[in-house]
Amino acid sequence: MSYLDDIVEKHAPKAWDGHINAPGLAIIKRYEGWRSSPYLCAAKRPTIGWGSTWDINGNPVTLDHPDIDEEQGTALLRKEITHVEKGIRRLIKAELTENMFSALCSFAFNVGTGNLQRSTLRMKLNRGQYEDAADEFPKWRKAGGRILKGLVRRRASERALFLAE
Structure with a gap:
């Protein structure tokens, strides 16, 4: 391998592996936030880590x-994201x-694949x-019947990622 080949290989963009990318994960982590102890999220569901509602089992x-700890929380997030990714591929x-794909992963992680399945967003996308x-992302800004500023910002981030080249 020549010097130039080595440089190109080290700096070439990586091919997409069919999973959520780093910006998609960053959106989830930013808006879910980190909690080492269980708490009730805005939708009144027991949650832990980076917004996980299911344990490792x-x-x-x-x-x-x-x-x-954060390592366990990241493992939980990765496990839940795997299920979300499968749901998106199916729907x-x-x-x-x-x-x-990554914007949809963040969206479905937050609202659930069942809500994605019934959404106008999915219907328009499949057409x-x-x-x-x-333009459907911003409409999903409520939890517990209330508009939440955090969801407004999250949907704006997801929409921006969805439209990014």
Whole structure:
């Protein structure tokens, strides 16, 4: 391998592996926030770590769940994201870019794949109406019947990632 080949290999963009990308994970972590102890999220569900509602064994988190560290929280997040990714692949038939897929992962992690399935966002996306689908993100700003500023900001971040080249 020549010197130039070595430089190109080290700096070449990585091919998309079909999973959520770093910006998508960053959106989840930013808006979910980190909590080592269980708490009730805005939708009144017991949650832990980076917004996980399931423990490592696949059981629902309870308020008496033991505390976890960041390494355990990241493992929980990765496990839940795997299920979200599968749901998106099953529900979305339109061709997606890495950023579109990752924005949808953050969205579905937050609202659930069942809500994604019933959404106008999914219907528009599967019709190939990408910009119209992107305009659906801001409509998902409520939790517990209230508009939350954090959800308004999160949806704006997801929409921006969805539309990014």
